Amino acid sequence: METIEQTKLILESFIKETYSDADIAPGSVLSELLVKLTASSQNENNNRFLSIDQGNSINDALSSADDTYSEAIDEVASNYNVVRNEGIKSGGSIRVFVSRMQSYTINDTLVFLQSNLNLNYLPIRRYTVRENATDDEIKIYTLSGNVHYFDIEVEAEDVGENYQLSQGTKLALGVNQTLNNFIEATVLSNFSTGQSRETDKQLITRYKQGLAAGSLNNKTSIDKFLTENYIDYQTLSIIGSNDIGMTRSYKYGFNTFGMSDVYVRSSLAVARKQILLPATKITNSTWQIDLSDVDEVAGFYDVAAIRSSLSTYGTLTIVSKTYSVKPTSTNYTNSVNTVQEARFSKYQGCVVVFQYIDADANLEEKDFYVEFVYLPNIYNIQNNLLSAENKIICADFLVKAVVPCFVNLSLKLYKRKEFLSEHTALIKQDIFNYINNIDFNTSLDVSQIIDICHNYPVKKVDLPLNLEAFIFAPNNDIITITDSDSITISDEYVDKGVTTSNCLFFIDYYKQTDDGNISDNIGIEIV
Amino acid sequence: MNTTFDYTGRQKDLLIFRGTNPTSPNATNIAVEFSKNSSFCAGVQKLIQRYAILLMTEITSQTEYPDFGTEFLTKIKNGGNLNINDFRHIFNFANAKVISNLRSYQQQNPSDFLDEEINTATLESVVRSGDAIFLNIRLITMAGENLTFLYPLPTN
Numbered sequence: 001m002e003t004i005e006q007t008k009l010i011l012e013s014f015i016k017e018t019y020s021d022a023d024i025a026p027g028s029v030l031s032e033l034l035v036k037l038t039a040s041s042q043n044e045n046n047n048r049f050l051s052i053d054q055g056n057s058i059n060d061a062l063s064s065a066d067d068t069y070s071e072a073i074d075e076v077a078s079n080y081n082v083v084r085n086e087g088i089k090s091g092g093s094i095r096v097f098v099s100r101m102q103s104y105t106i107n108d109t110l111v112f113l114q115s116n117l118n119l120n121y122l123p124i125r126r127y128t129v130r131e132n133a134t135d136d137e138i139k140i141y142t143l144s145g146n147v148h149y150f151d152i153e154v155e156a157e158d159v160g161e162n163y164q165l166s167q168g169t170k171l172a173l174g175v176n177q178t179l180n181n182f183i184e185a186t187v188l189s190n191f192s193t194g195q196s197r198e199t200d201k202q203l204i205t206r207y208k209q210g211l212a213a214g215s216l217n218n219k220t221s222i223d224k225f226l227t228e229n230y231i232d233y234q235t236l237s238i239i240g241s242n243d244i245g246m247t248r249s250y251k252y253g254f255n256t257f258g259m260s261d262v263y264v265r266s267s268l269a270v271a272r273k274q275i276l277l278p279a280t281k282i283t284n285s286t287w288q289i290d291l292s293d294v295d296e297v298a299g300f301y302d303v304a305a306i307r308s309s310l311s312t313y314g315t316l317t318i319v320s321k322t323y324s325v326k327p328t329s330t331n332y333t334n335s336v337n338t339v340q341e342a343r344f345s346k347y348q349g350c351v352v353v354f355q356y357i358d359a360d361a362n363l364e365e366k367d368f369y370v371e372f373v374y375l376p377n378i379y380n381i382q383n384n385l386l387s388a389e390n391k392i393i394c395a396d397f398l399v400k401a402v403v404p405c406f407v408n409l410s411l412k413l414y415k416r417k418e419f420l421s422e423h424t425a426l427i428k429q430d431i432f433n434y435i436n437n438i439d440f441n442t443s444l445d446v447s448q449i450i451d452i453c454h455n456y457p458v459k460k461v462d463l464p465l466n467l468e469a470f471i472f473a474p475n476n477d478i479i480t481i482t483d484s485d486s487i488t489i490s491d492e493y494v495d496k497g498v499t500t501s502n503c504l505f506f507i508d509y510y511k512q513t514d515d516g517n518i519s520d521n522i523g524i525e526i527v
Numbered sequence: 528m529n530t531t532f533d534y535t536g537r538q539k540d541l542l543i544f545r546g547t548n549p550t551s552p553n554a555t556n557i558a559v560e561f562s563k564n565s566s567f568c569a570g571v572q573k574l575i576q577r578y579a580i581l582l583m584t585e586i587t588s589q590t591e592y593p594d595f596g597t598e599f600l601t602k603i604k605n606g607g608n609l610n611i612n613d614f615r616h617i618f619n620f621a622n623a624k625v626i627s628n629l630r631s632y633q634q635q636n637p638s639d640f641l642d643e644e645i646n647t648a649t650l651e652s653v654v655r656s657g658d659a660i661f662l663n664i665r666l667i668t669m670a671g672e673n674l675t676f677l678y679p680l681p682t683n
Binding site for chain 2: 004020021022023025026027028029030032033036039040043
């Protein structure tokens, strides 16, 4: 944008060339009454013209190193009937523990605080909690002794993906907040993905997509379709017939065209959910559950735990997880030949065998809580691409969750005297956002993490900084990569189904250990 | 002292400080006045005008040009009970800034007309007349001319 000094200089140059007799030196009347006042007025107009110049606005936004939110870009986008996404709040269920069995009123202004991350959450509505709850009230249960609990829905105080909490994360009451007999609160299952306010760069990309063809025959159009229909959707990669990692097109021993594997990251962080499923007894101490038809977690990455009740932590001992190719029964389907090809798609079948001894030796069937680690909407996205109105007749688009590479790390930081306690939380949020937003074919660099730390009053980052990553490969191997400089996903594991085009990094704030405790996944020690 | 009403070759400014009379041996009272007949000025009249505007504009009074002007009027207004020495002290600081600015401009934009370029200025006296106060200022140009003028201080 033009400064007033620049506008004044332009005017002075114009007057000197055109009216050389006029003295516009500093302090002259002509300078005071004519040049300065005109420059003030002209400057505002010039900058208004510059800001609505589409070319300059778009170039400025695209070349800016920082996130920008310009009204001019909003005006440009409106020409294409596209409106800026103002963001989504992350949210989910929490379990509130209290020390007394009585009625409670939870106002929608009561703040729950995740103190390590300095993030606030509020109930989505006013709740009335009673022992004998009616349909629109919340029931309070007794866990044991003087510990009672009830479950409510909360959402983040503000929009943004950094508000997403994982299951088991502890919450306290916010500053100056009171709830009688409050002990603590914990996150019941991973919160939904939040979304930050759309930046100018993202908005420009979206209205460019709006100009793309509506039929789902290329990456841009599929990306646009998923963005419009799935709130948490992040990114995708398409592996086609001649690309590294494509195996389906070689079913007959030679390459056939028309097949593509569509790897989707349908949320920023992985989701976790406990679902009550029926199990059948095999022997006195082993049971099995068929997980093939749990559509809401189709293409799940793993079974994290099996529990006999919601209130227990840890897991029953899992003996085996046997994956398979699930048969299909719809009119439209995909060609899926092997277990590895079916992994992370809706065609993934699985039977899990675990150990459990019930007090009733004659019991043959029982329901158990199975905790899944998954990306949401894989089933729905696949069905959408196979639907009569969307399907490309000559194409076979197989939707799969991206191959996950789970990361954890620990940092030791030497702080400057200006370092505040909230800076730790901010560093964690920035690391969370950085790792979860790394694109395909892009390495995770220690140097970027060090840069993040030095955005805050940090004197030194203790090196080496050891990164640890675990790739859950489609062939059921877990590939461990450790490095103190950079973690790069290469094509060397293509035989296991891992390529640079289908694998992305994931990191959570916390991880739950088998004894039910929560430990930091992004460990930061401040010295 | 040479005075001229021949503006040939000179750049002109609007004359708003009526009363500047370079031929008078006595200090003449100058005051801002817009008359029905507009006129231009050049030479030492123009220089006196620029000097007065630069001295008497309160610094930060122009939002977009926060460095233009001096603290002279600001300190006079907020100074409480000032004696003549306080006046001189405040004037000297402001005067130094104005002379520095003018000389800096002169260096970057040399002129053939030395009577339009300032050499120095001094406060001769402070004159009180009724409820009004006048600064008796002597201004010396690069051409060697010197002129005294009375500048009225605003009473509000």
